[in-house]
Amino acid sequence: MKTIEIGKKLVELCNQGKSEQAMETLYSPDIVSVEAASMPNMPAEMKGIQAIRGKAKWWNDNHTVHSSKAEGPFPMGDRFIVKFHFDITNKQSNKRTQMDEAALYTVKNDKIVREEFFYVTE
Amino acid sequence: MKTIEIGKKLVELCNQGKSEQAMETLYSPDIVSVEAASMPNMPAEMKGIQAIRGKAKWWNDNHTVHSSKAEGPFPMGDRFIVKFHFDITNKQSNKRTQMDEAALYTVKNDKIVREEFFYVTE
Numbered sequence: 683m684k685t686i687e688i689g690k691k692l693v694e695l696c697n698q699g700k701s702e703q704a705m706e707t708l709y710s711p712d713i714v715s716v717e718a719a720s721m722p723n724m725p726a727e728m729k730g731i732q733a734i735r736g737k738a739k740w741w742n743d744n745h746t747v748h749s750s751k752a753e754g755p756f757p758m759g760d761r762f763i764v765k766f767h768f769d770i771t772n773k774q775s776n777k778r779t780q781m782d783e784a785a786l787y788t789v790k791n792d793k794i795v796r797e798e799f800f801y802v803t804e
Numbered sequence: 805m806k807t808i809e810i811g812k813k814l815v816e817l818c819n820q821g822k823s824e825q826a827m828e829t830l831y832s833p834d835i836v837s838v839e840a841a842s843m844p845n846m847p848a849e850m851k852g853i854q855a856i857r858g859k860a861k862w863w864n865d866n867h868t869v870h871s872s873k874a875e876g877p878f879p880m881g882d883r884f885i886v887k888f889h890f891d892i893t894n895k896q897s898n899k900r901t902q903m904d905e906a907a908l909y910t911v912k913n914d915k916i917v918r919e920e921f922f923y924v925t926e
Contacts, residue, residue: 784878
């Protein structure tokens with residue numbers, strides 16, 4: 683599958699609320715996931731599909747997602763960028779936030795091997 | 805200057821139509837510029853501020869920009885992403901196009917040393 687096709691599939695699944703299906707079908711078992719900031723009890727960089735499943739579970743357990751939108755993909759060679767918009771409420775603080783971020787994905791052997799999430803941290 | 809401050813300045817200047825001022829004030833003399841595709845008489849990767857000035861001149865000579873919008877910056881470490889929207893007319897073909905792309909910038913010693921433009925090429 684070409685990089686752009688993997689990117690299109692990822693955007694399509696995310697916009698259908700199927701980000702877990704995207705993870706299970708498009709990600710390498712050796713996926714490396716990098717956040718702009720570390721989170722409570724979670725390092726900024728994590729490796730392996732099991733760890734990334736854990737991060738997704740933490741996200742879903744701790745946030746109510748009112749809406750989300752993925753824009754792209756914007757491809758170059760074996761990489762592509764997707765822009766995300768989220769409207770979420772943190773279940774612990776009950777604070778509702780609109781946030782935008784950009785993700786840079788790297789593809790190898792038809793699978794996503796690296797995802798990097800860019801956003802304002804302060 | 806922090807990476808995010810350089811990114812904010814770049815977005816601000818681009819949204820004021822001052823992309824050349826951004827280039828002259830924020831870019832390293834050794835800037836490397838990479839496009840998703842090569843253009844007529846222009847390689848995908850170019851190096852040095854003189855070459856990048858030449859690319860900007862080519863762009864301005866060959867396109868009428870009706871509007872442009874920069875969104876971001878989305879920072880991580882020494883890099884940041886900006887999403888661009890352009891409404892342009894190619895002066896030769898007279899074809900008007902709306903295009904979206906994402907750019908990944910790398911900062912070193914308070915200057916942008918690398919810019920990479922991600923977009924659909926076919």
